[in-house]
Every structure is written in structure tokens, then in C-alpha cells.
Amino acid sequence: MTTHRVVLDAGGQAPLLPAAREAFLAALDEGWADPRRLHSEGRRARALLDGAREAIAAAVGARTEEVDLAPSHTAALQTAVSTVALGRRRVGADVVVSAVERAAVLHAADFAAARGGGSRVTVGVDRTGRVDDEAFAAAVTAPGVALAALQHANGEVGTLQPVEAAHAAARAAGVPLLVDAGASLGHVAVGGAWDVLAANPADWGSPAGIGVLVTRAGVRRSPDRPSDEDRWFPGGVAVPAALAAAVGLEAALADRDAADAERRALVGRLRERVPQDVPDVDVAGPDGPRLPHVLTFSLLYVDGEAIVTALDEAGFAVGSGSACTSSTLEPSHVLAAMGVLTHGNVRIALARGTSAEDVERFADTLPPLVGRIRAALGATNL
Amino acid sequence: MTGDAVLVDARGLVCPAPVIALARAARALPEGSRLLVLATDPAAAVDVPAWARMRGHTVAGAATTKQDDGELLELTVVLGPAPGPGARPAGVS
Numbered sequence: 250m251t252t253h254r255v256v257l258d259a260g261g262q263a264p265l266l267p268a269a270r271e272a273f274l275a276a277l278d279e280g281w282a283d284p285r286r287l288h289s290e291g292r293r294a295r296a297l298l299d300g301a302r303e304a305i306a307a308a309v310g311a312r313t314e315e316v317d318l319a320p321s322h323t324a325a326l327q328t329a330v331s332t333v334a335l336g337r338r339r340v341g342a343d344v345v346v347s348a349v350e351r352a353a354v355l356h357a358a359d360f361a362a363a364r365g366g367g368s369r370v371t372v373g374v375d376r377t378g379r380v381d382d383e384a385f386a387a388a389v390t391a392p393g394v395a396l397a398a399l400q401h402a403n404g405e406v407g408t409l410q411p412v413e414a415a416h417a418a419a420r421a422a423g424v425p426l427l428v429d430a431g432a433s434l435g436h437v438a439v440g441g442a443w444d445v446l447a448a449n450p451a452d453w454g455s456p457a458g459i460g461v462l463v464t465r466a467g468v469r470r471s472p473d474r475p476s477d478e479d480r481w482f483p484g485g486v487a488v489p490a491a492l493a494a495a496v497g498l499e500a501a502l503a504d505r506d507a508a509d510a511e512r513r514a515l516v517g518r519l520r521e522r523v524p525q526d527v528p529d530v531d532v533a534g535p536d537g538p539r540l541p542h543v544l545t546f547s548l549l550y551v552d553g554e555a556i557v558t559a560l561d562e563a564g565f566a567v568g569s570g571s572a573c574t575s576s577t578l579e580p581s582h583v584l585a586a587m588g589v590l591t592h593g594n595v596r597i598a599l600a601r602g603t604s605a606e607d608v609e610r611f612a613d614t615l616p617p618l619v620g621r622i623r624a625a626l627g628a629t630n631l
Numbered sequence: 632m633t634g635d636a637v638l639v640d641a642r643g644l645v646c647p648a649p650v651i652a653l654a655r656a657a658r659a660l661p662e663g664s665r666l667l668v669l670a671t672d673p674a675a676a677v678d679v680p681a682w683a684r685m686r687g688h689t690v691a692g693a694a695t696t697k698q699d700d701g702e703l704l705e706l707t708v709v710l711g712p713a714p715g716p717g718a719r720p721a722g723v724s
Contacts, residue, residue: 547681
């Protein structure tokens with residue numbers, strides 16, 4: 250193992266931002282108490298929690314009372330789908346989603362639709378992973394739709410979705426739109442084309458254990474769990490995680506544009522070098538509107554687990570959407586929906602501050618590793 | 632229709648082995664040849680068409696049959712003019 254590690258797998262959990270880490274540690278001392286208690290210690294914890302919600306609300310252009318904190322991004326998405334579907338059960342039980350939503354959204358849509366006797370309506374994507382906006386508009390306009398969900402951007406391949414067109418269509422149909430900004434907030438401007446917004450603090454470099462759900466006043470939702478003082482997320486959340494989420498978001502937004510330019514240039518460099526230096530690469534995602542830090546490509550005749558392991562041994566942490574890398578036999582549903590090669594998949598999400606030297610070194614390291622794996626599989630001259 | 636197709640039995644193989652088996656079988660065949668791929672790996676449903684696109688071949692048919700232990704995929708590939716491996720950039724999807 251090399252001692253110099255290069256983390257190119259920052260999606261979903263980025264290396265911690267220093268400001269977020271410091272806020273977390275400070276809140277362990279200042280905000281350890283139960284924020285439901287009325288004594289000074291409890292009130293101090295409550296003040297930190299409320300401050301965190303207020304700061305997050307300001308960052309996404311919402312009112313503080315519209316922000317709920319969840320124990321995870323998955324919990325935020327599941328609760329959003331389930332409670333809004335329940336709140337609108339008199340209108341219908343269908344849930345419209347794109348084919349490339351996060352698994353948590355797809356599973357929650359199946360769950361909520363089945364509970365109400367409706368269906369999950371899945372709208373396909375093109376080869377770049379972008380949802381068909383006309384088909385999406387038609388689907389939300391159909392009768393009996395409880396809610397629609399469209400991610401702001403796909404975290405696996407980086408594609409930005411047409412959320413403004415989807416929101417306009419949903420609004421015209423009177424259907425609330427859930428926008429999963431779990432791969433976007435902190436990296437690109439998310440805008441205001443949503444009725445319900447979910448975001449993932451871990452993705453922008455705050456510690457895990459917290460999620461953000463913002464619900465515009467006027468969106469009808471009903472609790473789907475036993476009652477609790479924290480109505481939507483029973484039991485509440487950890488105060489240090491909440492404070493670190495808010496402080497991390499402020500830090501991420503403060504240098505968002507600079508980080509965008511730097512990382513977009515590095516991804517552009519990889520996008521150019523990898524297909525040049527490695528034969529038979531299927532690059533996924535658009536050249537156009539995309540996240541600045543995400544790049545995914547698939548290597549023909551390569552086992553995904555083998556390339557992830559080989560890169561790890563060479564000092565590089567990367568992700569993969571190949572079936573061969575996990576216990577599941579199913580490959581990434583995102584790559585499958587796009588029709589991109591699913592084996593030999595390498596998923597890169599650059600952390601802030603990734604150096605150009607490390608990216609060039611990655612591009613130098615990759616070709617011989619791929620050659621070795623192909624040779625071992627007898628996949629040469631094919 | 633399957634009578635004149637070259638059979639590639641990739642049942643039981645997991646990714647990327649089915650596509651490698653297909654590419655091996657296709658290597659010596661002329662343009663217009665048909666290959667029938669049998670596979671049980673769910674990834675093959677995406678990866679065989681993706682390979683065909685990268686190599687300039689066509690998928691002429693695809694069928695899925697439920698089995699006790701999963702699904703059986705049957706894909707028919709028609710070979711295009713062979714540029715040889717690596718001769719064309721796989722390109723950006």
C-alpha cells in the first residue's frame with residue numbers, strides 16, 4: 250500500500266470539510282444535552298439545533314419552519330415520498346419518478362404506491378441519463394398522481410435533470426415535485442424549482458448521520474408513524490451532526506464557484522485522457538450540463554471488482570456501479586437505464602482540493618492496470 | 632431463426648465473462664453473421680447491447696424467460712463490418 254491516498258470517491262460521503270469537523274467537535278461540548286429539556290444545557294442544545302435549521306433554510310431559500318432534519322438522506326427521501334403520498338391519498342396513489350432516481354426514492358415510490366393501490370410510473374432517460382422531459386410532463390399530468398420525484402442531478406453519472414420544466418408541468422397539474430438534491434447541493438446552484446427538497450450533508454463534506462428535508466408551506470403531507478414531538482422524524486437528530494451540516498454547507502457554498510471551476514477542469518482532463526489512453530472505454534453522462542466533480546466510465550472486458558481493488562492497491566479510492574463489485578447480482582440501475590456498459594465501471598467524484606498532480610497520476614496508473622486485468626481474463630485482441 | 636446462428640452459451644457466467652465469450656465467438660466471423668447468446672447474468676441484458684453498440688454490431692432480438700433460479704436471457708446479435716478490436720474509439724455515450 251502506498252501511504253499517499255487519493256480519494257476519488259467523494260460522492261455520498263466526502264472527506265470532512267475542516268469547518269464541519271470543527272463544528273461537530275465543538276457541538277459535542279456545547280450541544281451534548283437533550284434539546285427537549287428546559288434547563289440551560291438543554292436550551293443551549295436547542296439553540297444550536299434551531300440555528301442549524303435557520304442557516305440551512307437561508308442557504309436553500311426557504312423558511313426555517315419548512316426545514317426538517319432527518320437521521321439520514323435515505324430517511325429524508327423515504328419520509329418525503331411516504332408522507333406526501335399519504336397526505337394526497339384522496340387525489341390518487343400513483344408516484345411518478347425518473348428511472349435514474351436513487352434506490353431509496355424508487356423503493357419508497359413502490360411502497361407508497363402499493364399502499365394506496367396505485368403504481369410507480371417510471372419515466373425513462375436517454376443515453377446521457379437525462380430524463381425525457383415531455384414524457385415526464387405527460388406522466389405528472391395524468392389523473393391520480395400523488396407526487397412526482399426528479400433528482401436535481403444524478404450522483405453516479407453527473408447528469409443535471411430538467412427540474413425547471415418538470416416543476417412547471419407538475420405545478421400546472423397541481424402535483425408536488427420532490428427534488429433530490431443529494432448530489433447537487435454544495436456543488437452547483439440548486440435553484441427553487443421544487444416543492445419538496447432533500448439534501449445530503451455527507452455529500453458536501455459534513456459528518457454522516459443527518460439528512461435535510463425542506464417542504465414548502467402548502468404541500469400536504471400526513472405522518473405515517475406513531476406520534477412524536479418530532480413529527481416527521483421521531484426522536485429527532487443528533488445536535489452535533491445538525492450543526493456540522495449547517496456549518497459545512499456554509500463553507501461549501503462559500504467556495505462553490507471556485508471549487509466548481511477547479512474540479513470541472515480536472516474532470517474534463519480525465520474525460521479527455523482516459524478514452525485516449527485506454528482502448529474500449531464507454532464514458533457515461535453528458536459533456537454538457539453536469540455536476541462539476543463526477544465522472545463515470547466503463548471498461549470493456551474488465552471485472553469491476555478487480556479494477557477497484559487494483560486501483561485501491563495503487564493508492565486510489567474509486568467507486569463502481571458494476572454488479573461484480575457488490576453482493577448483489579444487479580448492476581447499477583442508472584447505467585442500465587442509460588444503456589451504458591455496466592461491467593468494469595469506475596465512478597469518480599472528486600473531493601474539493603483534489604490536486605491536478607493526483608489526477609494526472611491516476612490517468613497514468615489506470616492504463617497498465619486495465620491491460621493487466623484484460624490479459625488475466627484472456628480478453629486481448631477482442 | 633436460431634438455426635443458422637452461432638450459439639454462445641454463457642449461462643452461469645458472471646460479468647464480464649458473457650461479453651468476453653461473445654467477443655471471442657464473434658472474432659472469426661464475417662459481417663452479417665448471427666450469434667445467439669444465452670445468459671443468466673442480469674448484467675448481460677445491458678452489456679451485450681452496449682458491446683454491440685461499441686463494436687458496430689446490432690442486437691436483432693432479445694427475450695427473457697423466467698426460470699426457477701432467475702431469468703434466462705436470449706439475445707441475437709448480427710455482426711456489422713468488423714473494424715478490429717480497438718480500431719474505433721468507443722466514444723462518449
